[in-house]
Amino acid sequence: MMKNIFIYPNLRKDSARDILQPVCDQLRRDGVRLMLPKQMRVVPPIIEDADYMKTEDAVQFADMAVVLGGDGTMLRLAREAAQNQLPLLGINVGHVGFMTELEPAELPEMEKLFTGEFSLDSRMMLHVAVQRGGRIVYENDALNDIVIAKGTAFRVVRVGISADNEEVTRFNGDGVIAATPTGSTAYGLSAGGPVIEPSAENIAVIPICAHALAAKSFVFAPERSVSITAACEGGSEVFISADGGQGFAVRPDDRVIITRSDLQMRLIRLKGNSFYRILQQKL
Known part of the structure; x- marks a missing residue:
């Protein structure tokens, strides 16, 4: 009780x-x-x-x-x-x-x-760490998403993405989103990313307004370590934010490491609605 x-x-x-x-x-x-x-x-x-x-x-x-x-x-x-x-x-x-x-x-x-x-619906979270010169200068956990984006409207961000130290893709754009399945129906959905049901427990990486036809979203297994670099043309600042919280300035030589968090969020469910029914009702 x-x-x-x-x-x-x-x-x-x-x-x-x-x-x-x-x-x-x-x-x-x-x-x-x-x-x-x-x-x-x-x-x-x-x-x-x-x-x-x-x-x-x-x-x-x-x-x-x-x-x-x-x-x-x-x-x-x-x-x-x-x-x-x-x-x-x-x-x-x-x-x-x-x-x-x-x-x-x-x-x-x-x-x-x-x-x-009632039942408990467990949701995976993401952990983010910013490495600078061999040390961690920022850490946080997110239930929805981690966003890396430009601080100036008229500049382009050069984004590089690797998984387990192997390069995946590079593109220019407004930034990138790393989302949990919970976050896949939030900013990631608005940016054209996939909807992922919560039980899949994947990590989605979604370009924001990429300036390339070939720039696509990637869905990674939860055990992957996703590394992101981001630099803005003209030396303008790039910021990282976890779940829409206060931004942290990322430098061109920083590495943003995103992994599955040790934390899990538990949501109480009383009505027994499926994920797909909630999708139909809410979106």
Whole structure:
């Protein structure tokens, strides 16, 4: 039984605050502890019987987290949740909400959390490390994707891709995306990449606006080590970002190493919808 539940709303969305009280009402019962982010202590509505604490502390104590938002909100919590093996249940108050499970009208479905009528959907993550002069200067993990892109709109990025130290391809363009199956329905899909079902656990590498007819996406086995170099014409900066987070400047001599992460994200499923049914509903 889920006894310690962390509720993580997107405070920038009025719709997330609007459903906070109904969500708490659905989850409230004897023996269940509700936790909310500390900064919500002064943000209406005030949940009197909830414990307010720092997110980094809550993810360690909780048995699960209920995320009120869209895919972006899920991604913001994903790394900390995966580090603590904390499963997430998403309630969509965003736009697409591909990773979320419920819509606001489906809150009664949460009763299944207490009857055991749910499953856990494990999702692979990617690890990225930037090597510079023989040392690691940046590391991160991503549930969706790792994007390497130009910082200036009017320059071209020269991209080189290798797998297990063997060159795969080179092209000029706006950058490149390395995506998990989860991320294959996000930016990678917009860039013309393949849709990969989550159980396949592959790594997709997708050019962004490549200036070559022959530049294609590649799908690698999860055990591959993918190495990427990227340099912008005219000395302009190239940046790397994991799951849309803060960018890190990549130099021309840097090597970006992307591998399967040791972390896994677990999503709570209550309705039993298949990946293909979710595709039809959301996209």
